Amino acid sequence: MYENIKIGIFYRIDYVESAKFVLDKLANHFEVKHFTDSTLDFEEEKFPVDITIVVGGDGTVLRTLKKVKTPVIGIKAGRLGFFSGYLLNETDKLIEDIKNWNFTEDKRWMLRIETTKGVYFAINDAVLQKDIKQKILDFDVRITDGTFYYHADGIVISTPTGSSAYSLALGGPIMLPNVEAFEITPIAPQFLATRSLVIPSSERISVFVNDKANLIVDGDTVDQIDAIHVRKCTRTVVLLRPKSYDFSTSIKDKIGYGRKILGNGG
Amino acid sequence: MYENIKIGIFYRIDYVESAKFVLDKLANHFEVKHFTDSTLDFEEEKFPVDITIVVGGDGTVLRTLKKVKTPVIGIKAGRLGFFSGYLLNETDKLIEDIKNWNFTEDKRWMLRIETTKGVYFAINDAVLQKDIKQKILDFDVRITDGTFYYHADGIVISTPTGSSAYSLALGGPIMLPNVEAFEITPIAPQFLATRSLVIPSSERISVFVNDKANLIVDGDTVDQIDAIHVRKCTRTVVLLRPKSYDFSTSIKDKIGYGRKILGNGG
Numbered sequence: 001m002y003e004n005i006k007i008g009i010f011y012r013i014d015y016v017e018s019a020k021f022v023l024d025k026l027a028n029h030f031e032v033k034h035f036t037d038s039t040l041d042f043e044e045e046k047f048p049v050d051i052t053i054v055v056g057g058d059g060t061v062l063r064t065l066k067k068v069k070t071p072v073i074g075i076k077a078g079r080l081g082f083f084s085g086y087l088l089n090e091t092d093k094l095i096e097d098i099k100n101w102n103f104t105e106d107k108r109w110m111l112r113i114e115t116t117k118g119v120y121f122a123i124n125d126a127v128l129q130k131d132i133k134q135k136i137l138d139f140d141v142r143i144t145d146g147t148f149y150y151h152a153d154g155i156v157i158s159t160p161t162g163s164s165a166y167s168l169a170l171g172g173p174i175m176l177p178n179v180e181a182f183e184i185t186p187i188a189p190q191f192l193a194t195r196s197l198v199i200p201s202s203e204r205i206s207v208f209v210n211d212k213a214n215l216i217v218d219g220d221t222v223d224q225i226d227a228i229h230v231r232k233c234t235r236t237v238v239l240l241r242p243k244s245y246d247f248s249t250s251i252k253d254k255i256g257y258g259r260k261i262l263g264n265g266g
Numbered sequence: 267m268y269e270n271i272k273i274g275i276f277y278r279i280d281y282v283e284s285a286k287f288v289l290d291k292l293a294n295h296f297e298v299k300h301f302t303d304s305t306l307d308f309e310e311e312k313f314p315v316d317i318t319i320v321v322g323g324d325g326t327v328l329r330t331l332k333k334v335k336t337p338v339i340g341i342k343a344g345r346l347g348f349f350s351g352y353l354l355n356e357t358d359k360l361i362e363d364i365k366n367w368n369f370t371e372d373k374r375w376m377l378r379i380e381t382t383k384g385v386y387f388a389i390n391d392a393v394l395q396k397d398i399k400q401k402i403l404d405f406d407v408r409i410t411d412g413t414f415y416y417h418a419d420g421i422v423i424s425t426p427t428g429s430s431a432y433s434l435a436l437g438g439p440i441m442l443p444n445v446e447a448f449e450i451t452p453i454a455p456q457f458l459a460t461r462s463l464v465i466p467s468s469e470r471i472s473v474f475v476n477d478k479a480n481l482i483v484d485g486d487t488v489d490q491i492d493a494i495h496v497r498k499c500t501r502t503v504v505l506l507r508p509k510s511y512d513f514s515t516s517i518k519d520k521i522g523y524g525r526k527i528l529g530n531g532g
Contacts, residue, residue, distance in 0.1 A: 141524075143442075143514075145442065145512050145513050145514045146512050146513070146514030146515060147514065147524075148514060148517075148518075148523070148524030149524055149525060149526045149527070150524065151527055160464075163464075168461070171437075171461075172439065172461075173438065173439045173449070173461055173462035173463065173464050174461055174462070174463050174464070175447075175463075175464040175465075176409075176411065176463070176464065176465045176466060178466055179446075179447050179464050179465065179466050180445075180446055180447075180466070181441075181445050181446075181447060181464070183439070190527060191527065192522070193522075193523055193524065195434070195437075195438075195439055195440055195523060196439035196440070197439065197440050197441075197442070197523075197524070198426075198429075198439050198440070198441040198442065198445050198447070198464060199441075199442045199445065200442060200444055200445050200446070246411050246412050247411050247412070248409075248411045248412030248413065248414060249412060251414075252414075256458070256459075257414070257459055257461060258407070258413075258414030258415055258416065258459065258463070259415060260415045261415070261417055261456060261457065
């Protein structure tokens, strides 16, 4: 059924040996069209493939998801990630799963962030944050319902996917990937506003700052700006995961939340 | 356009003087079909009305919303509530707003909680919680995606409406009323699971406990049980509020979240 599958491989440069191991295995079963350092520029149309394999951590998968239109599979040594559903020693299983298309197709939506200087897309989050030397900033967060004000070091607007990234570190909730909502979380807010706000993904969010702040999109600083406009992007990205590695398993494995612990039978 | 409007009034017994004040004013303009102590049993079909007015706090409005099928308006002395959109001294404005149907219709959905002993409905939340003398309980929270385990004093499942009630006190996020999601928040969990889980309202949640726990629905203890099944109820309730009193205003007024503070111009 899934014969003649064409595959592309991206790898993180310090995982090159693992990547070669994967390449050798996959090349016995599928047509591997490219084998590419993930930091290099890439012209997708020159290498048409059905599936993109990423050998690296969550960060490498995240950057690859934004680079290609195909479904993406993450594979890494050591421990599984939120985005990496296969361990290196499960490469044979991966080959079987590809042949049988035995995956959960995990669609994730993105943020579209517009400023006067450009448009950016985020799978995890958009952050507006002061420099170390700047004073605490005033943020006006406007949605249909009204305006929320924060006197804080920064503001994080995240997708459900991003809820287990920086937002989680700031005290936010864990959102299942299929929740249709944004999460807004202030960084070090005065005085007690240390809670996240969860709003429908159909909203358009504008954030105005009283000074220029750094705009950080999925971890990369892209701009210095005093206003952004955020909404759900129409494009989705697709992760393929083994059916056994669902979201609750990844949350339990990666951060221990909701895992059985001593005292409750585990 | 809105002539011959029939009105029912519920009041909290210690607000009876305020309620009489409202009754006298409204009776000059509308047909008041009943004037009822909110704690009494009530047969709605005997008193058909278009609008139900509640003189009392959020708790009284909440109980009334579950008792009647009409839209509900909350009015109280002192300060506004999440559910009470009019102050007592705004009764004349309320009369004009009724005549012109000048309201935001605020629809809220409910939880349907099923146990072996009965079915219950919650506007805010369903809580499973141990007695003081009981040991810490083991909760298995099952959703489509998998099972989360908590070793804790209790578990709160809340609607977006309930996110500003008990869940908020436990550290949960603030959810806009129109978010299509449940919030699950553990009470005093071992060891570091002090975060909320946000899941789509299309999910069905089952909670299993290793001992009987108190089931508390919107603040009332209704059962001792070791399993509950929760989903979104098809019935909605309708609050009428003045257009100026939106959700963000109520959040800023009631709990100070997102309000301008000294340091950001307010």
